[in-house]
Amino acid sequence: MAVLVTGGAGYIGSHTVQELRTMGYEVVVLDNLRQGHRAAIFDTPFYEGDISDQKLVLEICKQHSIDTVVHFAAHSLVGESVHEPLAYYEANVCKTRNLLETLVMAGIKRVVFSSTAAVYGEPTEIPIAEEHTTIPTNPYGDTKLAIEHMLSWCYQAYGLSSISLRYFNAAGAHHTLPIGEDHRPETHLIPLVILAALGKRDHLTVFGTDYETTDGTCVRDYIHVLDLATAHRLAVERLMTHRGAEIFNLGNGKGFTVKEVIDVVEKVTGRTVPVTYGDRRAGDPAELVASSTKARDMLGFIPIYSDLVNIVSSAVRWHQGHPNGYEEK
Numbered sequence: 453m454a455v456l457v458t459g460g461a462g463y464i465g466s467h468t469v470q471e472l473r474t475m476g477y478e479v480v481v482l483d484n485l486r487q488g489h490r491a492a493i494f495d496t497p498f499y500e501g502d503i504s505d506q507k508l509v510l511e512i513c514k515q516h517s518i519d520t521v522v523h524f525a526a527h528s529l530v531g532e533s534v535h536e537p538l539a540y541y542e543a544n545v546c547k548t549r550n551l552l553e554t555l556v557m558a559g560i561k562r563v564v565f566s567s568t569a570a571v572y573g574e575p576t577e578i579p580i581a582e583e584h585t586t587i588p589t590n591p592y593g594d595t596k597l598a599i600e601h602m603l604s605w606c607y608q609a610y611g612l613s614s615i616s617l618r619y620f621n622a623a624g625a626h627h628t629l630p631i632g633e634d635h636r637p638e639t640h641l642i643p644l645v646i647l648a649a650l651g652k653r654d655h656l657t658v659f660g661t662d663y664e665t666t667d668g669t670c671v672r673d674y675i676h677v678l679d680l681a682t683a684h685r686l687a688v689e690r691l692m693t694h695r696g697a698e699i700f701n702l703g704n705g706k707g708f709t710v711k712e713v714i715d716v717v718e719k720v721t722g723r724t725v726p727v728t729y730g731d732r733r734a735g736d737p738a739e740l741v742a743s744s745t746k747a748r749d750m751l752g753f754i755p756i757y758s759d760l761v762n763i764v765s766s767a768v769r770w771h772q773g774h775p776n777g778y779e780e781k
């Protein structure tokens with residue numbers, strides 16, 4: 453069976469491509485390389501192009517007899533989305549709408565979609581279960597929520613089944629292959645703390661110290677990218693036997709403050725992280741921690757790599773081995 457992975461040359465996409473290929477699936481990647489890296493997918497069949505290019509997507513689906521699409525391609529920075537909301541509605545909602553129309557035209561019946569914990573907004577209960585209210589505090593989360601809604605209606609209208617995976621904070625790197633996190637610019641906490649520890653950046657700025665958390669800094673639930681990759685493969689497999697438009701959280705169930713992340717990076721690297729303290733970043737909720745009970749019970753999802761020391765250690769290995777990230781850009 454053949455799977456089209458949009459955004460497959462990106463961070464989570466490239467790890468998922470490897471998981472799917474290792475498990476015997478035929479995989480094709482479509483990525484416009486806005487953020488992705490050609491080197492991250494090795495010899496996987498690859499098309500450089502945009503998800504909204506209907507002619508190209510139809511051709512790929514036909515040529516490779518695609519029957520499932522795993523859709524990662526998106527703009528995905530919380531802070532940026534607050535300052536450029538229209539770019540986010542265009543990149544995420546409009547382009548996904550075009551992609552879904554193409555998939556319906558191509559007769560595709562299964563989609564796995566990268567949603568996010570950002571759909572919840574400021575939680576009223578921790579850990580957050582899927583039934584929690586969804587009131588995003590930033591345009592990024594709102595675009596992902598709109599896509600979840602579109603997918604639900606597409607199931608009712610066209611029989612296009614979907615699984616939306618609301619992941620919390622992806623981090624870490626592959627244990628054996630030379631792939632890891634390389635966003636340009638990098639805005640995610642764990643790589644930035646590591647780069648500061650390794651002397652590749654002057655310092656790390658902590659965004660906000662006056663949140664109502666144990667030490668005043670934001671709490672997030674960090675999940676190893678390899679656990680996410682496994683979850684995507686499990687979702688692809690569930691769609692073979694289950695119809696509908698389902699939603700699952702993917703987290704590790706434990707929250708860590710920004711200061712705790714810095715402590716772990718200092719322990720793993722044996723170096724001091726130069727830190728400055730700044731204002732809150734627009735759009736950031738104080739605390740996001742998942743309940744992944746539904747994913748465990750219905751998908752069989754059990755995170756095995758997501759201990760924070762393990763996550764940070766794998767990311768440190770990636771950054772030490774690739775001080776400039778992927779070399780091709």
Ligand SMILES: NC(=O)c1ccc[n+]([C@@H]2O[C@H](COP(=O)([O-])OP(=O)(O)OC[C@H]3O[C@@H](n4cnc5c(N)ncnc54)[C@H](O)[C@@H]3O)[C@@H](O)[C@H]2O)c1
Binds near residue numbers: 460524525621623
């Ligand atoms: N990184 C996280 O912690 C996190 C958490 C929750 C959800 N997500 C979601 O997971 C997905 C992947 O995240 P990531 O961190 O791997 O991001 P990423 O930027 O590394 O990967 C996204 C990929 O999509 C490609 N792309 C973007 N727009 C495209 C388009 N119009 N056509 C073709 N390709 C396009 C980019 O070039 C990139 O390779 C995103 O949808 C993101 O919103 C990420």
Ligand SMILES: O=c1ccn([C@@H]2O[C@H](COP(=O)(O)OP(=O)(O)O[C@H]3O[C@H](CO)[C@H](O)[C@H](O)[C@H]3O)[C@@H](O)[C@H]2O)c(=O)[nH]1
Binds near residue numbers: 621641656659736
């Ligand atoms: O230099 C930095 C960078 C981040 N942070 C803080 O660290 C925490 C984590 O920030 P990230 O930017 O690493 O991640 P986000 O929680 O903002 O967002 C990530 O997880 C979300 C889901 O929780 C989304 O899906 C999104 O795509 C993904 O980037 C936040 O409290 C942020 O304020 C800092 O203090 N300093």
